[in-house]
Amino acid sequence: MKLLSVNVGTPRDVDWNGRTMRTGIFKKPVQGGVTARTLNLDGDAQADLTVHGGADKAVYACSAAHYDYWRRELPGMELPFGMFGENFTTDGLTEDAVQIGDRFRIGAAELMVTQPRLPCYKLGIKFGREDMVKRFLASGRTGFYLAVTREGEVARGDEIELVSHDANCITVPDITRLYVSKRYSPEEAATARRAVQVEALPESWRRYLIDRLQKLG
Secondary structure, eight states: OEEEEEEEOOOEEEEETTEEEEEOOOOEEOOSOEEEOSSSBTTOOOSOTTTSOSGGGSEEEEETHHHHHHHHHSTTOOOOTTTTSOSEEEESOOGGGOBTTOEEEETTEEEEEEEEOOOOHHHHHHHTOTTHHHHHHHHTOOOEEEEEEEOEEEOTTOBEEEEEOOTTOOBHHHHHHHHHOSSOOHHHHHHHHHHTTOTTSOHHHHHHHHHHHHHTO
């Protein structure tokens, strides 16, 4: 597993449907090392801190394998690394192989998987397509967020080393499925009960899942 690209950017104003919107989704690859810190990467920032950024969403990672899928889905569209707003474009680190709470060493930093990425309307702004959010979520190729558990420098070409797996075995797609499911099956309810035991899962997700479970009666 390897880090193929490190992408950062700061918020900018863009016009969308007659309105001016501020967004930090525009990321570009950088050369050389960048320090991963508790709240983000050096040189990176988010526009709306109520839903983006913070310790549980310090770094957003996306697999380079997804670019092949989207090139088929969106023929003719230029898709440079960072197009999905990801900080890390990775090789060999896909959602179904990653569990909430898994820890990785990249360069001098250590990071922990916390949650899937749920797209907002600003992804549609980036792609110039109002259907992009729905298509992105339906694809299952969401990527995931990482908390920085040890600050340090990372750079393109760094190896991604698994430090530890979380014992609860809740994958990133498990959480996404629990979010989109309209009514939990017995199997989904069992997964949700295991998920709320995962220490790395952010409290907002824990409250959401507990509320869904309580509604089952």
